[in-house]
Amino acid sequence: MPDHRMPVEPFRIKTVEPLRRTSRPEREKVLRAAGFNVFNIPAEKVFIDLLTDSGTSAMSDRQWSGLMVGDESYAGARSFFRFEAAVKRIFGFKHVIPTHQGRAAERILFETLLKKGDAVPNNIHFDTTQANIEVRGADAVNLVVPEAFDPDLEAPFKGNLDTARLEALIRSRGVKRIPLAMMTITNNSGGGQPVSLANIREVSRLLRRHRIPFFFDACRFAENAFFIKRREEGYGRKSILEIAREMFSHADGATMSAKKDALVNIGGFVTLNDDRLAERLKNSLIISEGFPTYGGLAGRDLEAIAQGLEEVLEEDYLEYRTSHVAYLGKLLEERGVPIVKPVGGHAVYVLADRFLPHIPRHRYPGWALTIALYREAGIRSVEIGGVMFGKKDARTGREVYPPLEMVRLAVPRRVYTASHLHAVADAFERVAKGRDKIRGFRIVRQSPRLRHFTARLEEV
Ligand code: F0G
Numbered sequence: 001m002p003d004h005r006m007p008v009e010p011f012r013i014k015t016v017e018p019l020r021r022t023s024r025p026e027r028e029k030v031l032r033a034a035g036f037n038v039f040n041i042p043a044e045k046v047f048i049d050l051l052t053d054s055g056t057s058a059m060s061d062r063q064w065s066g067l068m069v070g071d072e073s074y075a076g077a078r079s080f081f082r083f084e085a086a087v088k089r090i091f092g093f094k095h096v097i098p099t100h101q102g103r104a105a106e107r108i109l110f111e112t113l114l115k116k117g118d119a120v121p122n123n124i125h126f127d128t129t130q131a132n133i134e135v136r137g138a139d140a141v142n143l144v145v146p147e148a149f150d151p152d153l154e155a156p157f158k159g160n161l162d163t164a165r166l167e168a169l170i171r172s173r174g175v176k177r178i179p180l181a182m183m184t185i186t187n188n189s190g191g192g193q194p195v196s197l198a199n200i201r202e203v204s205r206l207l208r209r210h211r212i213p214f215f216f217d218a219c220r221f222a223e224n225a226f227f228i229k230r231r232e233e234g235y236g237r238k239s240i241l242e243i244a245r246e247m248f249s250h251a252d253g254a255t256m257s258a259k260k261d262a263l264v265n266i267g268g269f270v271t272l273n274d275d276r277l278a279e280r281l282k283n284s285l286i287i288s289e290g291f292p293t294y295g296g297l298a299g300r301d302l303e304a305i306a307q308g309l310e311e312v313l314e315e316d317y318l319e320y321r322t323s324h325v326a327y328l329g330k331l332l333e334e335r336g337v338p339i340v341k342p343v344g345g346h347a348v349y350v351l352a353d354r355f356l357p358h359i360p361r362h363r364y365p366g367w368a369l370t371i372a373l374y375r376e377a378g379i380r381s382v383e384i385g386g387v388m389f390g391k392k393d394a395r396t397g398r399e400v401y402p403p404l405e406m407v408r409l410a411v412p413r414r415v416y417t418a419s420h421l422h423a424v425a426d427a428f429e430r431v432a433k434g435r436d437k438i439r440g441f442r443i444v445r446q447s448p449r450l451r452h453f454t455a456r457l458e459e460v
Pocket of ligand 1: 188267
């Protein structure tokens with residue numbers, strides 16, 4: 001486990017971006033106009049933005065200079081080959097297909113492989129992954145180990161996939177209805193928890209025996225590899241690159257949102273070994289994303305990704321990164337805020353239903369907490385609970401909620417200092433003082449999929 005001294009940033013600041021504070025009446029007006037949905041708040045009205053760690057990283061001087069040398073040729077750009085080599089060095093798969101972001105990689109993969117009635121297992125599907133599977137009429141099945149739902153248990157690899165349940169799924173659905181299996185590293189929707197190499201090996205063996213292709217959802221692979229180095233026996237002396245290569249050697253491919261561990265603001269890819277499948281993915285890519293050597297990105301974006309993939313493997317960076325996030329967790333715990341333990345790689349997950357015990361699940365305590373935090377201090381967080389993952393039961397017509405009702409405080413990479421984290425903790429302290437008066441919410445408008453992005457709500 002990381003120690004809890006204030007982490008020192010292994011970089012200094014060359015460019016700054018001013019932050020503006022808002023007044024309480026201003027925030028009240030903003031909330032009403034936003035339909036009480038933090039996704040509808042203009043970023044200018046946010047003081048500290050912990051909505052997501054996706055696409056919000058600060059790029060390094062070398063990445064910015066990469067933008068200048070980006071080759072913008074339509075086909076066969078030099079930047080593509082640098083990008084391809086950077087991905088292959090870490091992932092080790094034969095084909096690398098760029099996409100504009102992670103969900104585009106998911107879409108071309110699932111569109112090509114899935115039919116109605118198929119099932120895709122995962123530890124826990126991220127919301128876009130789930131949606132991309134469900135629009136094909138297939139089932140996104142979550143098979144994470146039960147420890148994942150015990151937020152007080154300090155286990156090292158709570159992102160692991162339950163192999164007994166995977167075997168049961170294969171038996172009940174049949175191999176033919178499972179065109180691929182996925183594993184999300186780190187497991188974002190389950191608290192940003194890592195998966196162990198032992199588990200990866202075991203899952204891989206099982207899937208290979210049944211000839212089911214195995215793909216990683218690899219957005220935060222470097223953070224996962226760092227946890228393996230720190231927590232799994234036998235990996236303490238291995239480099240992050242060696243660990244990452246070993247992880248990927250057990251799979252057939254990966255989808256990646258470069259907006260996380262490639263330290264860039266936009267980009268993604270799918271990478272895989274299967275020649276015929278790669279051909280089909282490229283055909284689908286050309287229709288909407290672009291030619292296979294740019295896939296919806298500019299040459300400069302490919303350049304920045306290639307550079308980011310080198311920087312993210314640095315141990316100094318990962319040590320700082322994980323302890324920076326853990327530091328926020330520690331500040332919150334000291335103030336009595338209930339959180340998921342251990343702290344994940346990219347975010348602290350607050351247990352909103354414990355923080356606001358007077359708000360029932362159908363009044364969305366997580367959502368209420370995101371609003372209270374913004375109202376108090378202009379801090380933006382995101383609910384990962386009943387609004388994001390609640391689903392109507394087809395038989396009873398009642399809404400079913402995910403096991404944990406959380407608010408995620410996602411920490412952008414290399415963006416905020418430890419003082420910002422102190423400001424967040426202080427805001428929580430103030431919110432806690434008036435928590436009895438915080439009210440629940442009712443949804444007044446929603447879309448059929450990914451409703452949290454666009455829903456409008458009102459206080460009850
Ligand atoms: N998979 C995981 C595990 C993710 O966390 C995300 C994005 C995606 C896939 C999709 O990638 O955004 O590039 O299309 N997660 C962001 C988040 C949005 O806030 O956690 P994308």
